[in-house]
Amino acid sequence: MLSKINIFKHNKVALYAIFVWFSFSSLSVMASEPQEMEPTTAEQHAPGHGAEADGEKSVDITKVAFEHILDSHSWHLWGEGHDAVAIPLPVIIYSNTNGLKIFSSAKFEHGHASYEGYSLEEEHIVSENPAETIYDFSITKNVAQMLISMLVLFMIFISIANAYKKQGVTTAPKGKQSFFEPLILFVRDDIAKNNIGGHNYERFVPYLLTVFFLILINNVFGMLPIGANLTGNIAFTMALSVVTLIVTNVNGNGHYWHHIFMPPAPKALWLILIPIEIVGIFTKPFALMIRLFANMTAGHIIIISLVGLIFVFKTVVASVVAVPFALFIDVLECLVAVLQAYIFTMLTALFIGTACADHNGDGVHNEDDEKLETAHH
Amino acid sequence: MNLVTPGIGLIFWTTIVFLLLLFLLSKYAWKPILSAIKTREKGIEDALAAAENAKKEMQELKSANEAILAEARAERDAMLKEARDTKDSIINEAKTKATKEAERIMTSTREQIANEKNAAIAELKNQVATLSIEIAEKILKSELSSDEKQKALVSNLMKDVNLN
Numbered sequence: 001m002l003s004k005i006n007i008f009k010h011n012k013v014a015l016y017a018i019f020v021w022f023s024f025s026s027l028s029v030m031a032s033e034p035q036e037m038e039p040t041t042a043e044q045h046a047p048g049h050g051a052e053a054d055g056e057k058s059v060d061i062t063k064v065a066f067e068h069i070l071d072s073h074s075w076h077l078w079g080e081g082h083d084a085v086a087i088p089l090p091v092i093i094y095s096n097t098n099g100l101k102i103f104s105s106a107k108f109e110h111g112h113a114s115y116e117g118y119s120l121e122e123e124h125i126v127s128e129n130p131a132e133t134i135y136d137f138s139i140t141k142n143v144a145q146m147l148i149s150m151l152v153l154f155m156i157f158i159s160i161a162n163a164y165k166k167q168g169v170t171t172a173p174k175g176k177q178s179f180f181e182p183l184i185l186f187v188r189d190d191i192a193k194n195n196i197g198g199h200n201y202e203r204f205v206p207y208l209l210t211v212f213f214l215i216l217i218n219n220v221f222g223m224l225p226i227g228a229n230l231t232g233n234i235a236f237t238m239a240l241s242v243v244t245l246i247v248t249n250v251n252g253n254g255h256y257w258h259h260i261f262m263p264p265a266p267k268a269l270w271l272i273l274i275p276i277e278i279v280g281i282f283t284k285p286f287a288l289m290i291r292l293f294a295n296m297t298a299g300h301i302i303i304i305s306l307v308g309l310i311f312v313f314k315t316v317v318a319s320v321v322a323v324p325f326a327l328f329i330d331v332l333e334c335l336v337a338v339l340q341a342y343i344f345t346m347l348t349a350l351f352i353g354t355a356c357a358d359h360n361g362d363g364v365h366n367e368d369d370e371k372l373e374t375a376h377h
Numbered sequence: 378m379n380l381v382t383p384g385i386g387l388i389f390w391t392t393i394v395f396l397l398l399l400f401l402l403s404k405y406a407w408k409p410i411l412s413a414i415k416t417r418e419k420g421i422e423d424a425l426a427a428a429e430n431a432k433k434e435m436q437e438l439k440s441a442n443e444a445i446l447a448e449a450r451a452e453r454d455a456m457l458k459e460a461r462d463t464k465d466s467i468i469n470e471a472k473t474k475a476t477k478e479a480e481r482i483m484t485s486t487r488e489q490i491a492n493e494k495n496a497a498i499a500e501l502k503n504q505v506a507t508l509s510i511e512i513a514e515k516i517l518k519s520e521l522s523s524d525e526k527q528k529a530l531v532s533n534l535m536k537d538v539n540l541n
Contacts, residue, residue: 070380071387092386136386143390150394157406164413170420184410205411206403214398234380235387243395297380 061308069229069300072123072141073105077226084110089144092137093118093125105138142236145228149217156180157213187212187345195349197357204352207247211240212345215292219337222296223330231340232296234289241289244348249281252355284351288344295340299333 075087088106095101107115117128125136139147156176163177173181187209192201218236221227230236260277263270306326310318521527 066380071384136384137389138386139390140384140386142387146390146394150398153398154401154406157402157410161406161409164410168413181410181414185414188411188414202411206407207399209407210395210399210402214395233383233387235383235385236391238383239388239391239395243392 061305061312064308065301065304068304069232069297070123071228071233073108073120073125073138074110075141075144075226075228086110089141090139091125092139094135094137095127095132097129097132141228142230142233145218145221145230146236149214149221149230153213153217183212184209191342191346191349195346196353200356201353204247204251204349208345208349211244211348212341215240215344216338216341219296219341222300223333223337229296229300231292232300234293237289237293240292240344241285244288244351245282245285247348248285248351248355251352253357255357256355284347288347292340292344295336299329299336302329303333 073091074089077085077087079085088104090102091105091107092100092102101116101118103115105120107113108120111120111122113119114128118125118134119128120126125134125138127134157180160177160180163173163175172178188205191212192205192208196204215231218230222229222231260281261274263273263277265273303326306322306329309322310316312318520530
């Protein structure tokens with residue numbers, strides 16, 4: 001009995017040790033780059049802790065974390081410094097003096113070299129010429145992942161569409177179809193129909209489906225070890241929110257605009273209410289933008305911070321706390337990945353719904369408005 | 378690239394990728410998928426309605442069948458009754474006819490017998506008369522065969538006659 005338990009315990013400990021060792025070695029290699037880039041900090045540490053200089057090195061967890069959540073001009077796979085294995089991505093820049101320039105990010109040699117007067121400083125492309133303004137349209141890691149996710153979405157959904165076309169609707173869905181059909185129905189029935197309602201909700205279903213699956217797939221890709229944090233990038237969420245803003249307001253009916261420019265309130269309050277309503281048009285998509293960005297980024301930062309604890313305390317013992325917590329947050333992130341895709345889509349549908357709800361529709365909101373209006377008159 | 382500063386490149390690419398996705402997926406994926414799902418939902422709805430209808434029709438058919446069956450049974454009973462009545466009437470008619478015929482035959486037979494009897498009696502009478510005449514002739518012949526006898530007779534008759 002005792003020996004069995006011991007073996008069991010040993011196995012567990014061994015597995016644990018291997019896991020910790022892997023994460024330790026990978027992160028410590030990562031940590032080498034900042035030292036190479038900032039030799040002064042390394043030197044400051046080196047004299048005091050001579051023994052640490054060759055074995056353990058101090059880690060700037062903040063830098064590591066930001067390297068993970070921010071965009072990059074190359075797709076880093078593993079290794080660090082000169083051993084780094086990264087896929088160089090195309091740099092596309094437009095400058096007011098030199099026009100369009102396309103070259104590989106490998107020319108920068110991970111920020112160590114400059115190319116044609118351009119150099120990479122903390123993933124920003126800067127010119128030697130101070131008069132030159134650069135617009136960076138590079139295929140960065142995030143853009144590359146987005147293009148991959150686009151292809152994946154095409155492959156999945158066009159093959160599903162073909163399955164429907166081929167088998168018709170007489171057979172039960174199977175395989176991919178049976179996995180995605182409930183999701184599609186969920187978006188159609190529980191998001192579009194419930195929040196937009198009326199008879200014109202069907203017009204918005206393709207848009208909502210595209211938003212939902214684009215966010216979902218990139219949330220999931222972002223959780224993979226070498227995935228990019230695309231949905232946690234404010235530029236991505238901003239672009240989607242602007243589309244929501246446009247779709248909402250283009251479809252806003254008379255009642256919606258009436259509510260904004262002639263609020264159901266005494267005329268004396270219009271001076272205050274109208275600016276508030278106008279600001280409200282923009283705050284709704286702004287909240288969408290911040291919510292998705294903050295949720296995804298926060299999740300990634302928490303995980304990397306928990307793992308980083310081990311290197312901050314420079315002891316394997318910290319992993320007893322850090323690893324289970326990181327695992328817990330990782331599982332939670334799985335939920336958040338789906339949840340945020342749902343929330344973004346649901347709120348988009350809600351905004352569209354309030355903008356194009358029927359004047360004499362079935363919404364409670366409208367009835368209240370009408371009551372207020374009649375009271376006002 | 379700062380955390381909260383949106384990079385123009387990613388905004389540009391996101392917009393392009395999103396619009397491309399929206400256009401292509403709408404055309405080649407969402408439209409066929411949604412229409413297929415809708416068709417299937419409609420099919421299921423129709424099938425359920427059809428099943429309900431069929432059930433109702435079945436019920437109606439069943440009650441109609443029962444009505445027809447009841448009608449048929451009534452008709453059969455009526456037919457049987459009619460047949461029985463017809464049989465009875467035929468039998469009765471036949472009986473009356475037979476009785477009448479029998480009576481007629483009896484009457485005619487009786488008449489015939491009576492006629493035959495009368496004829497026989499008449500003939501007998503004739504024969505008796507003939508025989509009586511013959512007997513009387515013979516007797517007369519024998520009585521008046523000789524003169525003595527004629528005299529005896531006349532004397533005899535004379536004796537009876539009182540000469541008053």
